[in-house]
Structure formats: C-alpha cells, structure tokens
Amino acid sequence: MPTESGGEPTSVELLTAALRRDSADLEVYAQVLAEMLANALPRGSVVIERKRGMTDRLAGREGRVTRLDVSLGEQRLVLNFSGGCPSGEVCKEVRGVVLSRRPVALDDWVRELAEAVAARAESDAHARAALERLFLGG
Numbered sequence: 001m002p003t004e005s006g007g008e009p010t011s012v013e014l015l016t017a018a019l020r021r022d023s024a025d026l027e028v029y030a031q032v033l034a035e036m037l038a039n040a041l042p043r044g045s046v047v048i049e050r051k052r053g054m055t056d057r058l059a060g061r062e063g064r065v066t067r068l069d070v071s072l073g074e075q076r077l078v079l080n081f082s083g084g085c086p087s088g089e090v091c092k093e094v095r096g097v098v099l100s101r102r103p104v105a106l107d108d109w110v111r112e113l114a115e116a117v118a119a120r121a122e123s124d125a126h127a128r129a130a131l132e133r134l135f136l137g138g
Contacts, residue, residue: 030065030081037070041117045071051082072116079109088112 038046047070052063068079076091076098088109092100104112 026081026086027064030068030079030086033079034065034068037068041070041072047071070113070116072120075112075116077109077113077116079106 034046034048038048046068048065049067049069050063051066052061055061056063064081066080066082068081070077070079071093074092074094076093078089078091080087080089086106086109088104088106090102090104090109090112091098
C-alpha cells in the first residue's frame with residue numbers, strides 16, 4: 001500500500017482499505033458499508049434507502065440497500081446500488097442547496113469518503129471517534 005513518506009500508511013489510506021474490504025459481493029458490501037457508516041458517524045449524517053420485497057417483509061428483514069447518502073459538512077456523498085453497478089456522486093451542498101455534483105466510480109467515492117471523514121477528524125472530536133469506530137469496528 002502506498003504511503004505518505006514511504007513509512008506507515010496514512011489514516012486516509014487505512015480507512016479507504018477498510019471501506020473497500022468486502023466490495024466483491026455488492027449486496028453484502030452495501031449492507032455492511034451502510035451499517036458501518038450509520039453506526040460510526042454522527043446521527044443524521046447517514047441516510048440509507050432500502051427496497052423491501054415480499055420475502056423481506058415476510059422474513060422481517062429491512063431489505064437491500066439501494067442508496068446511501070452521507071453528509072459531512074458541506075460535502076455530500078451519494079452511492080446508488082440500484083441497476084447492478086454502483087454509481088457514486090460527490091456534491092458540494094450549502095444550507096440544503098446543492099452547488100455542484102460530480103459523478104464518480106465506486107473506488108473514487110470510497111476515497112472521497114475516507115478523505116472527508118479524516119479531514120473532519122482533525123478538528124472534530126465526534127468525527128475522530130467515528131474514525132476510530134470505523135477502524136476498530138466498534
């Protein structure tokens with residue numbers, strides 16, 4: 001894994017690797033990523049949309065994740081899992097108004113998310129705790 005100065009990996013690199021860890025099975029990946037982010041980040045910063053089929057309702061399951069929306073300050077990261085191939089979008093949002101949208105691939109979305117969480121962690125104790133929960137799985 002590349003490092004900042006040839007030594008230990010940076011926190012962004014470690015977080016990116018942790019977020020990518022299980023991306024082979026997209027349905028499982030979406031579920032794990034959504035739950036991990038919802039548990040680690042402050043309440044209200046992660047919105048998870050799901051699709052529940054009849055079998056999900058009968059079994060009492062929440063359904064599969066179709067969209068993940070993460071708001072971190074003025075940055076909003078949206079990941080859509082519907083349609084087979086995940087599509088990401090990075091938005092700049094101020095007071096509820098989206099000023100710009102940029103479509104990105106899954107790997108770029110994960111990197112942007114890791115950078116946004118790491119940047120917030122530098123100045124925010126809650127974000128720092130979220131970063132620790134993402135690394136430690138707690």
